[in-house]
Amino acid sequence: MPNTTVLVVDDDPPVPSALLDALDQVASSVIRRTLGRLRNDPSAALPAADVLLAPAQCGPEAVRNVVRRLTGRGADPVVVVYTEHGFEALEPHVRAGHDYLVPPFLPALVGARLTSCSERAVLGRTVQETDARTELIRYERELEIGREIQAGFLPEDLPVPEGWEIDVRFRPARQVAGDFYDVFELVHRRRLAIVVADVCDKGVGSALFMALIRSLLRHTAENSGLQHLVAAGSSLAADRSGIRIVGATPLLTAVSATNGYLTRNHLSQGYFATLFFSVLDPATGSLVYINGGHNPPLLLDADGGAPIPLEVTGPAVGVLPDSSFSLGYAQLDPGDTLFAYTDGVPEARCPHGGFLGEERMLRLLSGPALRGKDLVERLDTAVRAHTGDGEQHDDVTMLALHRPRSSGRPTAAVAVA
Structure with a gap:
């Protein structure tokens, strides 16, 4: 994943060392923050990121709060959650549209999963932009009809x-x-x-x-x-x-x-x-x-x-x-x-x-x-x-x-x- 910035937020459990090692190999930049610090300091600056990586145990709402703070700093990041055990914690995230990582955290597997997530995100943004352009063209046509009627x-x-x-x-x-x-x-x-x-x-x-x-x-x-x-x-x-x-x-x-x-x-x-x-x-x-x-x-x-x-x-x-x-x-x-x-x-x-x-x-x-x-x-x-x-x-x-x-x-x- 060339030129990919990953923002990792974790508390308890901490991010597994094997996952961090894999990220160091496949991502261009890895930035770490703790959920506790973000909760205690709502004004703390967050860098723009392509991928937001968080523990599945923190719940979808906590992840959404972090994403909201990133909104306006570019395209919304791809959200990926991870867990080593307690796989039932993945279900609400999947329902929320988040992707996930589970062991083994091998660099090739982690890189392939994050690449797939990014490609889907790019495709989604392209579809949204196309829909927005189509809506703009329709709106401009309606305005042109309105102009003709008003004339x-x-x-x-x-x-x-x-x-x-x-x-x-x-x-x-x-x-x-x-x-x-x-x-x-x-x-x-x-x-x-x-x-x-x-x-x-x-x-x-x-x-x-x-x-x-x-x-x-x-x-x-x-x-x-x-x-x-x-x-x-x-x-x-x-x-x-x-x-x-x-x-x-x-x-x-x-x-x-x-x-x-x-x-x-x-x-x-x-x-x-x-x-x-x-x-x-x-x-x-x-x-x-x-x-x-x-x-x-x-x-x-x-x-x-x-x-x-x-x-x-x-x-x-x-x-x-x-x-x-x-x-x-x-x-x-x-x-x-x-x-x-x-x-x-x-x-x-x-x-x-x-x-x-x-x-x-x-x-x-x-x-x-x-x-x-x-x-x-x-x-x-x-x-x-x-x-x-x-x-x-x-x-x-x-x-x-x-x-x-x-x-x-x-x-x-x-x-x-």
Whole structure:
């Protein structure tokens, strides 16, 4: 048994001298410890070993305790017990899967038995590794299926009104994401709903809730029982001046109903979402919105002034039952851009852990007016450069709604990487 380390633990009876002589000839290294010392000093260091040799009289549980202390120092050792008499002590070890040695302790016999044990252990580990690889491949395939299904919840084609441009960049940190965005028409195609949201946590759980929350918001907004009355001018929602806002009712209904459903049925699971849900009047550029605990989207004016944040108007969705959500209002004039994003942008980390940061993000957004496409590209380039070869820790989602100074054909760009 070349390059084989044997750890011998014994008490009473001591290891037979013939067995020790045989081990000295067939093993590359023999290390001895006593069970009494190991019991009295739980912190005593144990070397890594290929074979653990112990007296059968010590019992399987005592052997397992030694193996537990060796776990994490490489592959678990092959367990072999020995006895010169009292062969009935071997039975519980055999039932536990341990091998055994009995006299005569001749070097050739001891070497052959330990070699056989090692080969079986290697084969067992190979089978385990193969099973683990097979399970990993199956898991990755299931994640890929989940990614494909989740991609179906994101709009492939955005309904962009004439005279407007919408550009999106979406890069999940993993195969499935908790971020999502949505753009769809409301009120007989007279209004445009725009959503950017971030479900807490990452992985499969947040992806499932992303699909649920996105579906609840869109379905409720599109099928709000009052939106047909709203289209006829009977909305109960009004802005600060008292003017009724077409599209505010389905907005409020969708967010409130989604929050109610989540807190009634899924509060114990601990998932929630921050979201920015807005309704645009393409004809006038007026925007009514709810910001539920989300990073404030930024209104960038055509003259390059300081970005104006659209502040929070309510809590995250799915946290508090009977939450109250108020409306916010904004105006997009020709040349203006609304930039909405998730925290994966300012919290992008470099390989040493430093964040991109809000201040740098604002500097990148400031300056002369740019098209939304240019802004999204500028930010995404900065995020990728900052992350470098490091891990992408969070989903990155950016959406730019731009109103060009001169009317033209509507454009939309969606990038998923």
